[in-house]
Amino acid sequence: MYIFCEGEGTEPDYFSFFEGLSSNFQIIVIPPENGTDPMKLMALAKSKLLDETCKYSMDYMANDSVWFVVDTDTWEEEGKIASLRRFCESQNETITQKYSEVKPYQAWNVVQSNPCFEIWLYYHFFDSRPTHEEVERYSTFKEFVNASISGGFDFQRDPVRLEDAISNSRKVYSSTLEGSPDLYSTEVYRLGEVILLFVKDSLNRLRGKMI
Numbered sequence: 001m002y003i004f005c006e007g008e009g010t011e012p013d014y015f016s017f018f019e020g021l022s023s024n025f026q027i028i029v030i031p032p033e034n035g036t037d038p039m040k041l042m043a044l045a046k047s048k049l050l051d052e053t054c055k056y057s058m059d060y061m062a063n064d065s066v067w068f069v070v071d072t073d074t075w076e077e078e079g080k081i082a083s084l085r086r087f088c089e090s091q092n093e094t095i096t097q098k099y100s101e102v103k104p105y106q107a108w109n110v111v112q113s114n115p116c117f118e119i120w121l122y123y124h125f126f127d128s129r130p131t132h133e134e135v136e137r138y139s140t141f142k143e144f145v146n147a148s149i150s151g152g153f154d155f156q157r158d159p160v161r162l163e164d165a166i167s168n169s170r171k172v173y174s175s176t177l178e179g180s181p182d183l184y185s186t187e188v189y190r191l192g193e194v195i196l197l198f199v200k201d202s203l204n205r206l207r208g209k210m211i
Contacts, residue, residue, distance in 0.1 A: 001194070002056065003029045004045050005069040006036035010142075011117055017159035018199055025198035028056065038075050038084040041068055060095055060102045065109065067191050072114040076180055085110050113186040118145040120188040121153045123169040124161040129184040160207045163200070166192045 005011035008031045015029050030048060034040050045066060048055050058064045068084055075081045088108035096104055113119050122130065122145045130144070138144040146152035169189045174182045181187055196203070 001025070001027050001064070002045075002049065002066045003027060003069060003191075004041045004066070005029065005031060005117075006041070006071055007117060008032065010121075011069055013155040014117075014121070014159055017155060018162075018195055021202040022198040025195075027195075036071075038068065038070055038080040041070070042084050042087050058107070060099055060107060063105060063107075065105075065107050065194070066091075068110045069117065069188065069191070070110065070112050071116040072112060072180070073116070076112075081110065081112060081180070082178075109190070111187040111191050112181055113188060114181045114183050115141055117186075117188070118142045119184055120165060120169065120186045121145055121158075122148065123172075123186070123189075124153070124158055124165040125149055127168040127171065129172050157210050160203055160210050162192055162196055162203055165189065166196065 003011070003015055005015075012029045012031055015027055018025075019027050030044065032041060033044055045068070049058055049066065058066070066088075068088070070081060070084070072081075088110055091108040092106060095102055095107055118141055126148070130148070134148075135141060135144050138147060149158075166189045169186050173185045173187075173189070175185065176182060
């Protein structure tokens, strides 16, 4: 699983928790190199996975997957997330055209959070959306999330609540007519569901020790 993300700290810190929890599963987190623009993340993915001199390779027979983890930010209004989604759709179509022996699956994916990735962290602890009044007491959404969680989100411990985060965020998820997540909604639960398939037993054991 290759994860291209906007953040250089938060997202890599989060997803690295799951590395090594299953011998059948490997996460490679690739942070931005030339900016967080979704188009730049797309260019980065092409250079890392599709170019002749690429560093990594995709094994579709082994169900390798790519996930772009993006914030709504201004990218939504600028149409850049829609362009990234179309790129992923075209890559998935190419798989079925080039590799007849591969059982169709969603190899290239975009998961968007509104307003940002921290809403996904929030749902590790809470099963309802925050209110505007609660959020507006803080200068940033990240500050709000850390204030809402006692001691702030602990990347060495709290990702063990993955199953809670999936359930909570999926329950309150809603989207616009165009298919983008509404405010305080996140699609990261889709990525979480795939990770959980491989690490659920390990997380259950860890949860008993850590919480």
